[in-house]
Amino acid sequence: MSTDHLSLALSALAHPVRRDILANLMSGERTVTELADPFDMTGPAITKHLKVLERAGLIERSRDAQRRPCKLRADPFREIQALLRVYQPFWDESFDKLDILLAKEGNRVEE
Amino acid sequence: MSTDHLSLALSALAHPVRRDILANLMSGERTVTELADPFDMTGPAITKHLKVLERAGLIERSRDAQRRPCKLRADPFREIQALLRVYQPFWDESFDKLDILLAKEGNRVEE
DNA sequence: ATCGTATGTTACCACTTAGTAAAGTAACCA
DNA sequence: TGGTTACTTTACTAAGTGGTAACATACGAT
Numbered sequence: 001m002s003t004d005h006l007s008l009a010l011s012a013l014a015h016p017v018r019r020d021i022l023a024n025l026m027s028g029e030r031t032v033t034e035l036a037d038p039f040d041m042t043g044p045a046i047t048k049h050l051k052v053l054e055r056a057g058l059i060e061r062s063r064d065a066q067r068r069p070c071k072l073r074a075d076p077f078r079e080i081q082a083l084l085r086v087y088q089p090f091w092d093e094s095f096d097k098l099d100i101l102l103a104k105e106g107n108r109v110e111e
Numbered sequence: 112m113s114t115d116h117l118s119l120a121l122s123a124l125a126h127p128v129r130r131d132i133l134a135n136l137m138s139g140e141r142t143v144t145e146l147a148d149p150f151d152m153t154g155p156a157i158t159k160h161l162k163v164l165e166r167a168g169l170i171e172r173s174r175d176a177q178r179r180p181c182k183l184r185a186d187p188f189r190e191i192q193a194l195l196r197v198y199q200p201f202w203d204e205s206f207d208k209l210d211i212l213l214a215k216e217g218n219r220v221e222e
Numbered sequence: 223a224t225c226g227t228a229t230g231t232t233a234c235c236a237c238t239t240a241g242t243a244a245a246g247t248a249a250c251c252a
Numbered sequence: 253t254g255g256t257t258a259c260t261t262t263a264c265t266a267a268g269t270g271g272t273a274a275c276a277t278a279c280g281a282t
Contacts (some may be wrong), residue, residue: 155242
């Protein structure tokens with residue numbers, strides 16, 4: 001596997017279970033058991049998925065007694081968004097529209 | 112591996128060589144040899160990468176005598192963009208700004 | 223102390239991925 | 253016909269993934 005940030009983030013997202021886990025985390029911090037609950041899957045499998053997400057920087061884990069709550073991190077999403085922007089002229093028919101709108105307001109999406 | 116569209120596209124993008132290939136294709140159709148040229152890698156390796164990209168719908172291949180030109184396809188990029196939009200409220204500080212801008216203009220980015 | 227709950231670790235499996243070398247196919251060219 | 257170019261297929265290897273079962277550890281409650 002490739003070990004650069006972007007590759008790690010993209011391959012972490014390339015699994016429906018992990019995308020579901022991230023979606024569940026959108027409503028706030030969750031423990032491993034809470035995250036595992038919706039899935040018909042053993043504990044270690046979930047632990048592994050969380051490890052992949054953590055390595056990709058998509059989640060952050062803390063400590064609360066014997067619990068290891070997880071919460072979302074934003075940075076990799078921004079990196080992916082930046083990647084898409086590279087290819088954007090070739091796929092997004094609304095690209096120009098957006099660009100014009102932002103130019104009109106005198107500011108930009110990035111930075 | 113997961114075989115849904117989105118997972119295929121994301122894991123295809125999760126390799127720097129394949130992202131470079133796609134970037135090279137932004138300037139138009141390219142043959143396999145042209146695509147292989149910048150890389151220090153054997154032909155079969157490139158063929159495999161192209162197969163991954165094709166299966167993910169990110170490229171399309173045609174026939175021109177003994178050449179097999181490749182060109183970009185847009186759909187998977189749009190699917191990924193849609194995915195990011197799901198998580199967007201949690202990572203893009205410019206989300207609200209964009210939303211307000213588009214609402215002002217009385218139209219939307221999607222569809 | 224000990225029991226149950228929460229979580230992690232280890233060892234193992236089948237399968238996939240990313241690469242190689244070598245041989246095979248297919249179209250053009252002389 | 254025979255050679256060259258363009259690309260693919262096959263067979264192999266090493267490493268990674270996604271899952272399991274079984275065991276280990278940490279904490280809170282009783």
